[in-house]
Amino acid sequence: MPRLKIGTRGSPLALAQARETRERLIAAHGLDPADIEIVPFTTTGDRIKDRPLNEIGGKGLFTKEIEDALLADEIQLAVHSMKDLPANLPDGLTIAAVLSREDPRDAFISPVANSVAELKTGATIGSSSVRRTAQVLRLRSDLKTVQFRGNVETRLRKLSEGVADATFLACAGLSRLGLADKITAVVPVEVMLPAIAQGAIGIEIREDDEATRKLSTIINHRESELAVICERAFLKALDGSCRSPLAGLATLNGNALSFRGHALTPDGVHCFEATRAGSANDAALMGKEAGMEVKARGGALIAF
Numbered sequence: 417m418p419r420l421k422i423g424t425r426g427s428p429l430a431l432a433q434a435r436e437t438r439e440r441l442i443a444a445h446g447l448d449p450a451d452i453e454i455v456p457f458t459t460t461g462d463r464i465k466d467r468p469l470n471e472i473g474g475k476g477l478f479t480k481e482i483e484d485a486l487l488a489d490e491i492q493l494a495v496h497s498m499k500d501l502p503a504n505l506p507d508g509l510t511i512a513a514v515l516s517r518e519d520p521r522d523a524f525i526s527p528v529a530n531s532v533a534e535l536k537t538g539a540t541i542g543s544s545s546v547r548r549t550a551q552v553l554r555l556r557s558d559l560k561t562v563q564f565r566g567n568v569e570t571r572l573r574k575l576s577e578g579v580a581d582a583t584f585l586a587c588a589g590l591s592r593l594g595l596a597d598k599i600t601a602v603v604p605v606e607v608m609l610p611a612i613a614q615g616a617i618g619i620e621i622r623e624d625d626e627a628t629r630k631l632s633t634i635i636n637h638r639e640s641e642l643a644v645i646c647e648r649a650f651l652k653a654l655d656g657s658c659r660s661p662l663a664g665l666a667t668l669n670g671n672a673l674s675f676r677g678h679a680l681t682p683d684g685v686h687c688f689e690a691t692r693a694g695s696a697n698d699a700a701l702m703g704k705e706a707g708m709e710v711k712a713r714g715g716a717l718i719a720f
Contacts, residue, residue, distance in 0.1 A: 419451045420628070423482040423491035426456035427567040432592045433617050434495045437515065440635040455491055457481045476502045483509060486620065492628045494620040497589075498613035498644055503652040505620070512629050513619040513636035514644050518588030520615035520665060522548065522608050523599040525575060526582035531601050532556060535581060542571065542580030546682060550661035551608050552584075554684030568593060584608075588615035609663035609678060612647045612656070616640055639668050642696045646703040650677045653707025660718070666703070671696045675703060679710050679718045688714040 420441070424434035434454045442449055460477040478500045485491045487508055498514065505511070529535045532555055542564035543549050549561050562580055564571050568589055575583050584603070590596050619635075621628045646666035656662045661684075664677030673696040678689035690706040690713075711718070 419447075420493065420631070421453050421455050421491040423455050423457055423485050423494040424496075425478060425482070426458055429568055429589050429593055430495070430497070431456065433497065436592070437493075437495045437617065437619060437635075440515065441631060444634045445631060455485075457485065483620070486622060489622070492621065492625065493632060496618050496620060498616040498618040498648075499586075499611045501613070501618065501620075501648075503648065503656055508623055509620055510623045511618045512621045512632035514641040515617040515619075515635065516637040517640040517643065518591055518615040519602075520610045521587050521605060522584045522603045522610060522614075523587045523590055524582060524584060524601045524603050525572070525598055526600050527575070528581050529600075532559075532582070532603075532607075535559065539581040540579075542574060542583040545584070545611070546661045547611055547663050547680075548584045548608070550680040550682050550684040551663070552684070554680065554687060555607070557684065568595065572598060586610075586614050605665055605676075609676065610665050612651045612662060612664050613644045616644050618644070642666070642668060642673065642699045646673060646675050646699040647677070649700045649703030650675070650707040650710075651703075653704045654679060654711055654718075664703075664706075666699065668696055673699055673702065675706055677703070677706050677710060679714050681717055686714070686717050688718060 422434050422438060424430045438452045438454060441447060441452060459481050479496060482494045483506050486494050524531060537558050538560060540560045540562055541552050542562050544563055544565045552559060564574060564583055568585060571583055587602055590598060619632045621632060643666040647664045650664045654662060661680040661682055666673055666675040673694060675692045678687050680687045688710045690709040692702040692706050694702055
């Protein structure tokens with residue numbers, strides 16, 4: 417039997433991320449490829465495709481089955497897109513490593529326009545993200561939005577079939593799938609702030625599994641980890657879930673960390689923002705304080 421089992425969703429992107437993790441572990445420890453098995457799971461979020469996530473339970477729907485298997489010791493580690501993880505992990509689980517982060521920005525994809533500004537009046541945006549919907553309505557209140565559930569390939573197919581005039585996907589996911597050529601334009605963070613931890617891959621393990629922790633921490637990318645710690649502290653301070661139009665991005669320059677985060681109302685009319693700059697050693701505190709500031713400013717308008 418393989419020494420290590422990696423749990424992951426079964427989508428092409430999730431499997432690509434699991435394979436990247438597997439390859440990094442093999443390279444770091446000189447393991448035999450046969451020592452590591454990738455175990456795909458079909459999660460509740462994958463099975464239910466006809467309703468928005470915010471109506472059926474949130475981000476945890478993409479992780480529950482995998483985390484249950486982790487707690488039951490059926491797998492030794494789980495590989496996730498960090499943006500899919502709720503603010504609070506189940507008791508007994510922890511993030512042991514964050515891999516080097518890909519481009520966190522959003523990609524604008526359209527066969528009829530080169531940017532959001534160029535879309536015709538009343539054009540349709542396909543998206544299942546409450547964040548992207550709120551942000552695009554803030555930019556263009558005349559645009560219409562339709563639900564776009566499914567993996568990257570499914571969303572691209574829907575776009576090609578004319579279900580919408582444009583959509584947004586993460587640059588990181590497209591890059592990892594070899595589909596960067598599908599990007600019409602990369603959206604600047606000044607225009608559309610990314611989702612919390614977008615572009616980052618996390619390795620989740622049982623807190624008491626020291627052997628897997630030692631294997632995983634070797635491939636941790638400290639700069640990416642610090643950025644994710646800051647962003648997730650912001651998320652946690654706002655009790656964020658996929659019901660919450662939240663965005664945030666932390667960047668490092670040496671030991672200096674900068675963070676910008678905001679919360680919006682679903683219609684994009686209101687946006688409450690906070691920024692922080694300081695030492696990377698204070699990443700969690702900076703994210704938490706920014707979240708508390710946004711929460712105080714937004715009040716009942718962003719009550720979750």
